[in-house]
Amino acid sequence: MDAADRARKNILEFRNVREDIIGETAVESYYDFLTKKLEIKNLPIIVCNTLEKRTSFVETYKDKFFLVFDNYIIELFHQLNKYMLQDDIAENVESFFYKIASEECYIRLRYEPAIYFAGQYLNSLEKTLFEANLKDMLDPVPNYLFVQQAFLVAHELSHFWTRVSFRSQKKYINSKKNALFNIYEYAKKNHSEVSDSLLAGIRTENIFEECLCDSVGLVQAIDIGTKLKNITVADCSIACTVALMNLCILSTMSLLVEKASNFSYEEILNKYNLRILQLKSYTSRYLREYFSINDKKEYEDTIEDITHEWFNKIVNPILKLGLKNVNKFNSDLRSIPKDELIEIKSVLKQIYQS
Numbered sequence: 267m268d269a270a271d272r273a274r275k276n277i278l279e280f281r282n283v284r285e286d287i288i289g290e291t292a293v294e295s296y297y298d299f300l301t302k303k304l305e306i307k308n309l310p311i312i313v314c315n316t317l318e319k320r321t322s323f324v325e326t327y328k329d330k331f332f333l334v335f336d337n338y339i340i341e342l343f344h345q346l347n348k349y350m351l352q353d354d355i356a357e358n359v360e361s362f363f364y365k366i367a368s369e370e371c372y373i374r375l376r377y378e379p380a381i382y383f384a385g386q387y388l389n390s391l392e393k394t395l396f397e398a399n400l401k402d403m404l405d406p407v408p409n410y411l412f413v414q415q416a417f418l419v420a421h422e423l424s425h426f427w428t429r430v431s432f433r434s435q436k437k438y439i440n441s442k443k444n445a446l447f448n449i450y451e452y453a454k455k456n457h458s459e460v461s462d463s464l465l466a467g468i469r470t471e472n473i474f475e476e477c478l479c480d481s482v483g484l485v486q487a488i489d490i491g492t493k494l495k496n497i498t499v500a501d502c503s504i505a506c507t508v509a510l511m512n513l514c515i516l517s518t519m520s521l522l523v524e525k526a527s528n529f530s531y532e533e534i535l536n537k538y539n540l541r542i543l544q545l546k547s548y549t550s551r552y553l554r555e556y557f558s559i560n561d562k563k564e565y566e567d568t569i570e571d572i573t574h575e576w577f578n579k580i581v582n583p584i585l586k587l588g589l590k591n592v593n594k595f596n597s598d599l600r601s602i603p604k605d606e607l608i609e610i611k612s613v614l615k616q617i618y619q620s
C-alpha cells in the first residue's frame with residue numbers, strides 16, 4: 267500500500283462513502299497540467315465521493331500533503347445546473363431539498379430527522395419523474411460539469427498556493443481587497459439597500475483569499491475548457507459563475523441543518539453575494555481584456571438571466587422549505603435501539619446512493 271492508498275484509507279474511514287459514478291478520468295486529463303502551471307509540486311489528488319461533500323487538504327505524518335476532491339459535489343452540481351438551466355418542475359427542487367436535508371442530518375448523527383426527511387424525499391419522488399441514475403448524468407449544457415469541476419480543483423489548488431508562499435501572494439490578496447471595496451463603494455452609491463450586506467461580507471473571514479481563488483479558478487477553467495473540450499469562452503465563464511451559485515446552495519443547506527432555528531440567511535448571503543459579484547465583475551474585465559467585447563457581452567447577458575432564474579427556481583423555494591422545516595432538523599432524544607439503528611442506516615445509505 268503506497269502513501270496515497272494509506273491516506274485515502276485514513277480519510278475515508280471517517281466519511282460516508284458513496285459509489286462514485288463520475289470517476290477520475292476528467293480530473294486526470296488536466297491535473298498535472300494545472301499543478302505545473304500553478305507551480306505546485308508533490309500534491310497528489312485523491313478523488314472520492316462522500317456524503318460529507320467536502321474537498322480539503324490532508325497532511326499525512328511525513329509532511330506530505332494530498333488534495334482530497336469530493337465528486338459528490340459535482341454530482342449535485344449536475345442536478346442544480348438542470349434546475350437552473352432547464353425548464354424543470356418545482357417538485358424536483360423539493361426532492362433535492364429533502365434528500366440533502368436527510369443526508370446533512372445523517373452525517374451529524376441526527377438519525378430521527380434523517381429518517382423523517384428521507385421519507386419526505388421518497389414521497390416527493392412519487393410526484394415527479396425523477397430519474398437520478400447514470401442516464402441522467404447527461405449534461406444539460408454540454409461540458410458545463412467538466413468546466414465546473416476544473417474550476418473547483420483550480421480554486422482549491424489556489425488555496426494551497428496562497429498558503430505555501432503567502433508572502434509572495436500577499437500582493438494578490440491586497441488587490442482583491444481593493445476590488446471588493448470598489449464593489450462596496452459602487453453599491454453604496456447605486457444600490458444602498460445591499461451595501462450593508464456587502465460590508466458585512468468584506469468582514470467575513472478569509473473572503474479576500476476566497477475571491478482570489480475564485481479568480482484563479484476562472485482563469486484556469488477557461489484555459490482547460492477551451493483547450494481540452496473546445497468549449498466557448500463565454501460558456502466556460504458562465505459555468506464558473508453557476509458553480510459558485512451551486513456552492514452557495516450547498517452551503518445554505520448545510521448551515522440550515524447545522525443551525526436549525528438559529529439559521530440566518532444573511533450569514534450566507536453576505537459571503538456569497540460578495541463572492542458572486544466579485545467573480546462576475548472579474549470575469550467581465552478578464553474577457554474584455556484577454557478575449558473580446560462579444561464574449562464579455564454574451565457572458566453578461568446570459569448570466570443576468572441565469573441569476574434571475576436562480577433566485578426564482580432555487581434560492582426562494584429552498585429558503586421557503588427551510589423555514590417550513592426549521593424545527594425538524596434537530597433530533598428528539600428518543601434513542602434508537604442498536605439493532606434497529608443498523609437497519610435504518612443501511613436503508614438510508616441505499617436511498618442516498620440514488
Ligand SMILES: [Zn+2]
Pocket residue numbers: 421425476479
Ligand atoms: Zn475556497
